[in-house]
Amino acid sequence: MNRTAAPLEKSTASPTPQSPNFIQILFNGFVDLIDRLMAPLQNLLGVQRMAYIFVLPNLLIFGIFIILPMILNLSYAFTGSTQLFPADRPFIGADNFARLFECSNFLDPNTCREDVFWRAVFNSTIFVIVQVSFMVVMALTTALALNRKIMLRAFFRSVFFYPVLLSPVVVALIWKWILQQDGLLNAVIVSLGGTRVPFLLNAEWARVWVILISVWAQMGFFTLILLAGLQAIPSELYEAASMDGASAWASFRNITLPLLMPTMTVVLVLALIRAVQVFDQVVPFTNGGPGTATTYMVQYIYNTGFTNQTREYGIAAAASVLMALILFTLTFAQLRLTRAGQNES
Amino acid sequence: MKKSYLLLSLIVVVLLAATSISVFAQDPVELRIAWYNDGNEGEVLRDLLDRFEAENSDIRVVVDTIPYDAILNQLPVQVQAGEGPDMARVTDQAAYRGYYLDMRSLVADAAYWDASFPAAALAALRLEGDETGLYGFPNQFTVSAPYINRTLFEQAGVEVPSDSMDAVTWEEWTEAAASAAQATGTPYAIAMDRSGHRFAGPMFSQGAVLFHDDGTITIDSEGFRSMAQILIDWHTRGLTPVEVWVGSGGTYSAGADFFINGQVAMYMSGSWQVGRFANDIGDAFDWEVVPNPTGPGGSTGMPGGTFMVAFSETEHPAEVARVMDYLASADVLREFSERSLFIPAHLGLGELNFATDNPLAEAALVAFANEVPKLSDQAYQLQYGGQGFAINNPIRDRLTQVIAGELTLDEAVARIQQDIDDALATAGQ
Known part of the structure; x- marks a missing residue:
């Protein structure tokens, strides 16, 4: 190893007739x-x-x-107590994990010792499945529409992307203002002779609205990715299919979908990861209620560690380790699928 | 090249000189207070501190007004992490034990503090085994009790039960309020803040006994179940605004806005609302405080209040003690209480001349004062015994789950007991 590399070239101002400023x-x-x-x-370390x-x-x-x-x-x-600093916290082995997994029937949160954790797991699972499916379908449909030569195409592309630019807290507060018991939507319903609908006070309604709003807020981002994917498909393929008499559906099924699949995979996995992490929009919107109907995993961790009067940092940390494992698995799946897609192409 | 070195050296010298000038100028010591407001007390405090600063030019006190929710949820973590303010107004005094600044040797006259504030209140700030620590003082005493909208009762032609009876049960109040609301087309009959503390008074009145002589805590009792069922029934019968208990997720929520807007006939809250009601209701309707409803356990509300405390992480303990000495002085506390319409916890203030010409506010303060002798031992134990942190929130959150249909009352009782046991076990590790 050459440790006596030439010193860095000195940067000196080139001589000019004028004095330097x-x-x-x-x-x-x-x-x-x-x-x-x-x-x-x-000189000490060498260039490398x-x-x-x-x-x-x-x-x-x-x-x-x-x-x-x-x-x-x-x-x-792996530690207990409500003390914040690690040095003050006693080692308790896997007790926190054991407490989280103490369940006589994992399908019934009421039989679990940490029932709210399992409610959050179930809520997150339902949210992830429904929200991601709905969002991918909506984003694909929107991307397909925006890829056509329609009037005001640039305007609509901006409109669909606009919610992505809003802060999640702003999105939540705007929709809360619309949907709360004495909100805008109920005012319209009452003015039309109807009765108020408990949009945020009924568990089912609240779950539906949390999903709809998160789709509304994030769809533009995924639409943009899919739109880029659609534009990368050579138009000659569609022209050839058209000359062969293929229907629009056949073109979509045999050309668009297969060629868009690598992009769809990225969208799917990114949407999954974001859905598992859902938190910032829900807290100002429903704060996990009514009851625990919209309490998802991150909020459970946050509440357990920081808002409960007894701050159980150990349980919160154990739950976040479990969540990290889920996210690691999803990320790993994304890498494998993306790599597989690249190899195929 | 020499020129550039010369210039760089000059810049360094100028910067150092500027820093030195600011050091030698001796800026006043800046102290910070974390504060929240129920009414106008923040303005009163600022006014009092302005006077202090005028006489103590070496100290500047910044009041950081934050939401009550942040006092409950964020301040404890900040203090634990050593990032807290110098002083704070807190209600969950047990959460900070061990992090307070002992001012016994710093204040001008510690004996004045010992003589001026209830010993139990000063002890509530101490860890077990500590009998002398002087960490703060109660700057407001509160009592929980119900308010009624008397105008609604009169308009409905429904007699206010406490006008003719010395002991009125929660069931009788519920029916009277429901009749008043129905007859006047008022949306709701009754509301209670979403808080374990607010539920506790009625629970004890109904006969609940939490604390036992052997040191154990038991939630399951006829009294607890009875009051829980009353609260649940309010929701199932549509007597109470669902937003308060079900619509606020996992946090504290007050029903005060419903009462101020005339949307509810009866409202279970506490004395800290008097100033706000006096300001916000004005002459829109007649409101008053009625005695806590009676049950097998008596007619008790919950004691409470706020503490002004100092934290040990402060870099200026002597200056903090001077500010605390000033705020704890009889004249300052008297003015603070009179102008904020707060019941003082100072033992030597005598009769106060509350700064209001609103007869409803004056009557309310008298009514709250009348509730103090009726407070039960169980209520005091919950507030000052140091275990309230493990009890109040589980009661609030689990009852909400019952109302939302996630748990039965039996399941909730078992869950609350387990939550309390777990919390005490974790805190004791």
């Missing part, structure tokens, strides 16, 4: 300072290893804000 002097001084710091370092110095700031940030919290979370999952 203030900014130039400052810049030159700064470059010279960096040079004086880096040159000995490069200097790369580590340049990625060090990013590695530090990643380590402090990602890796360290993950390790801390894992350690919390």
Whole structure:
């Protein structure tokens, strides 16, 4: 290994007839300072290893804000008490996990010791299945429509993407204002002679609205991805199919769907991951209610660790480890499917 | 190149000089108070602190007004993490035990503090085994009791039960309020804040006994089930606004807006609402406080109140003690209570001249004062015994699940007991 690489080339201002101005002097001084710091370092480490110095700031940030919290979370999952600092928390082995899994019938949350955790798991499962299916279908339909030569196409593309730009809290508060008991929608219903509908006070209604609103808020993002996928399909294929007398449905089934499948896979997995993580929109919208009807896994973790008067950080950490496993599996599936798609193509 | 070094050196010297100037100028010490408002007390506090700052130019006090929910949910974590304010107004005083600043050697006259505030209140801030720590003072005493909209009762031609009877049960109040609401077309008869603390008074009145001599806590009792059933029935009969208990997810929720807007005939809350009602209801209708309904367990509300506390993480303990000394002084507390329409917890203030010409507010304060001698031992134990943190929220959340149809009352009782046992076990680890 050559450790005596040539020193960095000094950056000096090229001689000009005019005297250098203030900014130039400052810049030159700064470059010279960096040079004086880096040159000995490069001599010490060699050119090849200097790369580590340049990625060090990013590695530090990643380590402090990602890796360290993950390790801390894992350690919390195996400790008890309501104390915040790890040093004050006694090691209790897998008791937190055992408590989460203490169930006589996993299909009935009422038989589980941590019933609210299992309610959250069931709520999340139903939410993920329904919301993702509905969103992928809606996003695909919208993308197909926006891919056609329709009037005001650019305008509609903006309109469908616009909710994505809104903060989830803003989305939640706007819809809450519309749907609450004395909200806009009920005012319209009453003015038409109807009676108020408990949109946010009835468990079924609340679940439906949480799904609809999250689809409304996120669909534009996935529509955009699918639209890009649709535009990548060569138009010659459709022309050839048309010349062969293929119907629109046949073209869709045999050309569009197969060629869009890699993009669909990405959309599906991204939507799944986002659905499992649902939290920011629901808390200001229903705060998990009525009862626990719209309490999902992240909110359960948040409530258990931070809003309950008894702050059970250990249980919250154990639940988040389980959730991390689910997300890891989904991410792994995405990578495998994407890679498989790339190999096929 | 020499020129650039010279320039860089000059910039460094100028920056250092600027920093030094600000250090030598001796800016006043800045202290922060985390505060929430029920009524106008934040304005009163600011006014009092402005006077303090005028006489103590070396201290500046910033009042961070945050929602009550943040006081309950976020402040404890901040304090545990060492990121809390210097002082705070809190209601869940047990949550911060061990994190308070002991001001006994810092305040001007610790004996004044011991003599001026109830010993039980000062002890409520101490960890077990600590008998001398001086961590704060109660700056407001509260009592829970129901309000009624008397105008609605009169318009309905329904007699207010407590006008003719000394002891009125919750069942009798429910029927009277339902009749008043029905006759006047008022949307709801009765409301209660979504809070374990608010439910506790009626629960004890109905005969519930939580705390036993052997130190155990039992939730299952006739009294608890009786009051729980009354609350559930209010919902099934459509007598109460569902939004309060079912529509607010897992947090505290008050029914005050329904009462202020004349949408409910009877409202179970507490003395901290007097100032707000005096301001917000105005002369829209006549409101008053009625005695806590009576049952086998008596006629008790819940004691409560807010504490002004100081935290040990402060970088300026001496200055914090000076501010706390000022806020705990008799004259300041008197003015604070009179202008905020709060019942003081100071033992030596004597008769107060509340700053209101609203006879309804004055009568309400008297009515609340009359409730104090009726408070039961169980109620005091729940509020100051240090175990309320494990009891109040499970009662609130599990009863909500019953109302929402997720649990039966039997299941809820078992769940509450388990939640309490788990919480105490976790806290004791």
